[in-house]
Amino acid sequence: MKIQIPVKSRTLIALLQAEPLTDAVPEALTGCYISDLLSDVLAHAGPGMLWVTIQTHRNVVSVAATKDITAVLFTCGRKPEAEIVAEAEQEGIALLTTPLTTYEAAGKLWEAGLRGENDHE
Amino acid sequence: MTTAPAIEQSAGAGDARKVSVAQVLVYELRVRDAMSSPPIPASPSDSLRKIQLMMKEHRFSGVPMIENGTLVGIVTIEDIIRALDQGHINDPAERWMHRNVVSLRDHFSLMRAVAEFDRHGFGRFPVLDSDNRLVGVITRGDITGCLMHHLERRAEEALAHEAVLRASRADDEAAQRLVVRAHVRTGDYDSAGKVSQRMRQVMRDRGIDPEIRRRAAVVAYEAETNIIIHSLGGEIIVTIGPDLVVIEAIDTGPGIENIDQAMQEGWSTAGRLPRELGFGAGMGLPNIKRCSDKLTITSDSKRGTRLRSEIYLHPAGAPS
Numbered sequence: 202m203k204i205q206i207p208v209k210s211r212t213l214i215a216l217l218q219a220e221p222l223t224d225a226v227p228e229a230l231t232g233c234y235i236s237d238l239l240s241d242v243l244a245h246a247g248p249g250m251l252w253v254t255i256q257t258h259r260n261v262v263s264v265a266a267t268k269d270i271t272a273v274l275f276t277c278g279r280k281p282e283a284e285i286v287a288e289a290e291q292e293g294i295a296l297l298t299t300p301l302t303t304y305e306a307a308g309k310l311w312e313a314g315l316r317g318e319n320d321h322e
Numbered sequence: 323m324t325t326a327p328a329i330e331q332s333a334g335a336g337d338a339r340k341v342s343v344a345q346v347l348v349y350e351l352r353v354r355d356a357m358s359s360p361p362i363p364a365s366p367s368d369s370l371r372k373i374q375l376m377m378k379e380h381r382f383s384g385v386p387m388i389e390n391g392t393l394v395g396i397v398t399i400e401d402i403i404r405a406l407d408q409g410h411i412n413d414p415a416e417r418w419m420h421r422n423v424v425s426l427r428d429h430f431s432l433m434r435a436v437a438e439f440d441r442h443g444f445g446r447f448p449v450l451d452s453d454n455r456l457v458g459v460i461t462r463g464d465i466t467g468c469l470m471h472h473l474e475r476r477a478e479e480a481l482a483h484e485a486v487l488r489a490s491r492a493d494d495e496a497a498q499r500l501v502v503r504a505h506v507r508t509g510d511y512d513s514a515g516k517v518s519q520r521m522r523q524v525m526r527d528r529g530i531d532p533e534i535r536r537r538a539a540v541v542a543y544e545a546e547t548n549i550i551i552h553s554l555g556g557e558i559i560v561t562i563g564p565d566l567v568v569i570e571a572i573d574t575g576p577g578i579e580n581i582d583q584a585m586q587e588g589w590s591t592a593g594r595l596p597r598e599l600g601f602g603a604g605m606g607l608p609n610i611k612r613c614s615d616k617l618t619i620t621s622d623s624k625r626g627t628r629l630r631s632e633i634y635l636h637p638a639g640a641p642s
Contacts, residue, residue, distance in 0.1 A: 240605030256600045263515025267539040
C-alpha cells in the first residue's frame with residue numbers, strides 16, 4: 202500500500218523561485234505529473250497534484266479542472282494571459298510560474314520529496 | 323379496537339387470501355356510522371294511524387316507541403298493514419306494538435350488525451348508546467349504503483394518492499435528469515471544455531463520487547476536443563440521469579477512416595496548430611475508452627461520427 206505524504210507547497214515555491222499568479226496557493230500537494238500533452242495529463246495525472254508544463258493556453262485550466270489538479274507550474278518563465286488566470290481562480294486552481302526549465306524544476310521537486318502518484322518505490 | 327386483530331388472525335391462520343377493503347370496512351365501521359339518526363320515535367299512546375303517516379312521510383318501515391326516554395317497543399310496516407286489514411288502525415300503538423325489542427348498540431361493528439340481521443330476520447333495529455338512550459335506527463339498506471359510501475371514499479383517496487405519487491416521481495426524475503446540449507465548432511480551441519465544465523459542476527453539486535466525476539469529465543473533454551480538432555462541427559449531448567451519465571458526441575464528418583487505428587494510443591491525424599496547443603497526443607479515444615463503462619463509436623464518411631459513452635454512477639451494478 203502506497204502512502205502519499207503531502208508536501209508543503211510553501212517550501213516548494215521557495216525552492217523553485219516560483220511566483221504565484223493566483224491569490225490562492227494550496228497548502229499541500231500529493232504528487233506531480235509533467236507533460237505538455239493534454240490527453241497525456243488526462244490519462245495520468247491525479248487529483249491534488251502539481252502539473253508542470255510549458256503550455257499556457259486556457260485548455261490547461263480545463264484539463265486541470267477535469268482531473269481536480271491542485272496547481273499548475275509553468276516553466277521557463279512562461280505566463281498565461283490574465284483572462285486565463287482569472288478562469289483558474291474561478292476553478293480554484295493555483296497557477297505558478299518559475300524561471301527554471303522543466304528539467305530543473307523536476308529535479309528540485311524530487312529532491313524536496315514530492316513524488317508522482319505512479320512512482321515505483 | 324378489538325376487531326382489527328381478528329382480521330389479522332383469520333388472514334394469518336393459513337388463509338393466504340387477501341382481505342378486501344370491504345371486509346376491512348365491515349370490521350372498522352360501527353353501527354353509529356351507518357344508522358339513520360337522529361331517530362324519530364313515537365309514543366305508545368300515539369295511534370297506529372299517526373304512526374302510519376309518520377312512516378309515509380319519512381319513508382320508514384319501523385318506528386321505535388319511547389316512554390320516559392326509554393325504548394319500550396317498535397311498530398313495523400307489517401303491524402300497520404295488519405291494523406288496516408283488521409280495522410284497528412285508530413288504536414293506540416301500545417296495544418299492538420312489539421315489546422321485548424331486540425336492539426343494537428351504537429358501538430357494534432357492522433360485521434356484528436349483519437350477523438344480528440341474519441340471526442333475527444328483522445328488517446331494522448333500534449340503536450341504543452351505552453346509557454340505553456335511543457340514538458338511531460339501522461336497516462340492511464343503511465349498511466349497504468354506508469359501505470358503498472366508504473368504498474367510494476377509499477377509492478377516491480387511493481386515486482388522489484396515486485396522482486400525488488405520480489407527480490412527485492415525475493418531479494424527482496426531472497430533477498435528477500439534466501441534459502446539457504452544446505454546439506461545438508471546428509477549430510474553436512478556446513471553447514474546449516465548456517460542456518465538460520457544466521457537467522462537472524452538476525455532478526459535484528450532486529455529491530457524485532469524485533473518481534466517477536473525473537472519468538465522466540475526461541470523456542466529455544476528449545469528445546469535445548475531438549470535434550473541435552477533427553470534425554466539420556458537431557454537438558455534444560450530456561445526459562445526467564439517476565443511475566448513469568451518457569455522453570454523446572455527434573459530428574457531421576468527415577468520419578474516422580479506421581476506428582481500430584484511431585483507438586491505438588499515439589496515433590493522431592491532428593494538424594500542427596492543435597499539436598502546438600498540446601492536443602493531438604493520439605490519446606483522446608484511448609482515454610475515452612478507459613474512462614467509459616460502455617462505449618460505442620460508429621463512423622462513416624457520409625454521416626460523420628457518433629460516439630456514445632456511458633458512465634455508471636453506482637459502479638456496483640449496472641443501471642437499474
